[in-house]
Amino acid sequence: MTDAATPLIRKDAARNRALLLEAAEDLYATVGLSVTLKDVARHAGVGVGTVYRHFPTKDDLLDALFADRLASATDSARKAAADPDGWRGLVRYLEDSMNMQVGNCGLRGLVVCTAPSSPLAVRSREEIAPLVQQMVAKAHQQGTLRPDFEAADVYYIQIALAAIIEATYHTDPYLYRHHLKLFIEGMRAGGHREPLPDSPESL
Amino acid sequence: MTDAATPLIRKDAARNRALLLEAAEDLYATVGLSVTLKDVARHAGVGVGTVYRHFPTKDDLLDALFADRLASATDSARKAAADPDGWRGLVRYLEDSMNMQVGNCGLRGLVVCTAPSSPLAVRSREEIAPLVQQMVAKAHQQGTLRPDFEAADVYYIQIALAAIIEATYHTDPYLYRHHLKLFIEGMRAGGHREPLPDSPESL
DNA sequence: CCCTAAACGGACCAACAATTCCGTTTTTTG
DNA sequence: CAAAAAACGGAATTGTTGGTCCGTTTAGGG
Numbered sequence: 001m002t003d004a005a006t007p008l009i010r011k012d013a014a015r016n017r018a019l020l021l022e023a024a025e026d027l028y029a030t031v032g033l034s035v036t037l038k039d040v041a042r043h044a045g046v047g048v049g050t051v052y053r054h055f056p057t058k059d060d061l062l063d064a065l066f067a068d069r070l071a072s073a074t075d076s077a078r079k080a081a082a083d084p085d086g087w088r089g090l091v092r093y094l095e096d097s098m099n100m101q102v103g104n105c106g107l108r109g110l111v112v113c114t115a116p117s118s119p120l121a122v123r124s125r126e127e128i129a130p131l132v133q134q135m136v137a138k139a140h141q142q143g144t145l146r147p148d149f150e151a152a153d154v155y156y157i158q159i160a161l162a163a164i165i166e167a168t169y170h171t172d173p174y175l176y177r178h179h180l181k182l183f184i185e186g187m188r189a190g191g192h193r194e195p196l197p198d199s200p201e202s203l
Numbered sequence: 204m205t206d207a208a209t210p211l212i213r214k215d216a217a218r219n220r221a222l223l224l225e226a227a228e229d230l231y232a233t234v235g236l237s238v239t240l241k242d243v244a245r246h247a248g249v250g251v252g253t254v255y256r257h258f259p260t261k262d263d264l265l266d267a268l269f270a271d272r273l274a275s276a277t278d279s280a281r282k283a284a285a286d287p288d289g290w291r292g293l294v295r296y297l298e299d300s301m302n303m304q305v306g307n308c309g310l311r312g313l314v315v316c317t318a319p320s321s322p323l324a325v326r327s328r329e330e331i332a333p334l335v336q337q338m339v340a341k342a343h344q345q346g347t348l349r350p351d352f353e354a355a356d357v358y359y360i361q362i363a364l365a366a367i368i369e370a371t372y373h374t375d376p377y378l379y380r381h382h383l384k385l386f387i388e389g390m391r392a393g394g395h396r397e398p399l400p401d402s403p404e405s406l
Numbered sequence: 407c408c409c410t411a412a413a414c415g416g417a418c419c420a421a422c423a424a425t426t427c428c429g430t431t432t433t434t435t436g
Numbered sequence: 437c438a439a440a441a442a443a444c445g446g447a448a449t450t451g452t453t454g455g456t457c458c459g460t461t462t463a464g465g466g
Binding site: 260261309 | 452454455456457460463464466
Binding site: 019061112117146148149156157159160162163164167168178179181182183184185186187188 | 217286291315349351353356359360363364365367370371378381382384385386387389390391
């Protein structure tokens with residue numbers, strides 16, 4: 001085997017790749033998905049060509065970048081799903097996942113994104129969905145969650161709060177927690193007096 | 204006066220302006236703020252030059268377009284503020300304003316927009332803010348609103364729900380009403396047992 | 407009917423982001 | 437150390453969008 005003798009990539013290439021990921025991590029987290037690959041290159045102190053040699057396309061960079069974030073989101077969901085108290089697990093998962101998004105504009109963009117988005121994000125959602133499903137089912141059995149709450153609602157709450165974070169994190173990064181509280185109160189079993197009509201025509 | 208004798212603009216100009224507004228209305232509502240002025244021109248059956256003669260910049264078109272929408276939002280707020288029952292007014296205002304956004308992608312973009320956005324949208328917000336303030340104050344006096352709910356929260360709820368609508372209206376335009384319900388339940392006075400810690404560090 | 411000014415259409419320009427290409431530099435290895 | 441391979445930098449290309457310019461057409465008063 002030549003694997004020890006000849007490293008698969010040259011030393012400088014490896015260094016630049018690391019530099020690139022670091023710079024991209026930094027920029028995407030603080031600025032968001034709108035950063036240019038030219039920006040990333042400059043931030044890393046290399047040329048654009050180098051970026052494209054390591055990551056054939058912008059999405060490839062993003063995938064490499066968010067792979068671990070998304071993995072840790074799945075982790076969080078797994079832990080939450082393991083909680084014997086469905087309600088508590090659900091609340092913790094919401095808290096964890098939103099907390100993760102406060103510090104990372106790019107991640108937010110990825111989550112809120114309506115478009116097909118990166119296959120990575122899609123896969124992550126597919127991994128997490130059954131876990132959320134479990135929490136919701138458990139909470140329903142335990143009678144702590146309002147009966148008309150569905151697993152998909154968790155995802156929509158995340159989208160909603162991401163939008164609030166987007167609008168407020170400059171001023172007050174944790175303001176969103178107040179609205180998270182509001183949502184959580186709304187999720188509770190036993191609250192729904194005076195139901196809203198299902199479609200506004202009836203108003 | 205020559206106003207009756209010589210119309211301020213030529214007949215064809217007037218017709219094209221109307222055509223343009225109609226086309227823009229249509230496109231912005233169904234596609235969103237991303238439509239190109241070239242698209243609008245094509246849709247209206249005129250050249251781009253004509254668009255720019257009538258509306259020097261894209262924002263001018265948008266302003267002309269959304270002026271009446273925003274006015275009707277203010278109306279809705281005024282009516283809601285007039286309701287002697289603060290809670291009911293608040294709920295109605297939320298319902299009205301969100302219902303307005305379901306059918307109009309462009310409007311949604313304008314509302315959610317974090318950036319300075321058009322001066323028109325800003326003015327509209329400034330007009331509506333004191334009305335919302337009134338509703339909230341009244342509901343607080345009447346003890347129907349949770350004590351830590353502030354007027355600004357109404358705006359954030361709108362942003363949050365707009366994001367949900369954005370993600371779901373293709374599939375089910377009124378799904379957002381379910382989440383509106385959740386928010387409304389969370390707004391109620393008397394719900395907040397087990398408060399969330401204010402910042403996640405404590406978790 | 408004809409002339410003038412207003413209005414028109416769309417080619418053209420500038421700015422910007424993604425991506426490609428290629429001559430030059432660096433690493434590796436014999 | 438020298439040559440080949442691998443990687444590099446950044447100019448150039450492509451595609452897109454907001455916006456301008458100007459030669460041509462048309463409305464409408466005399």
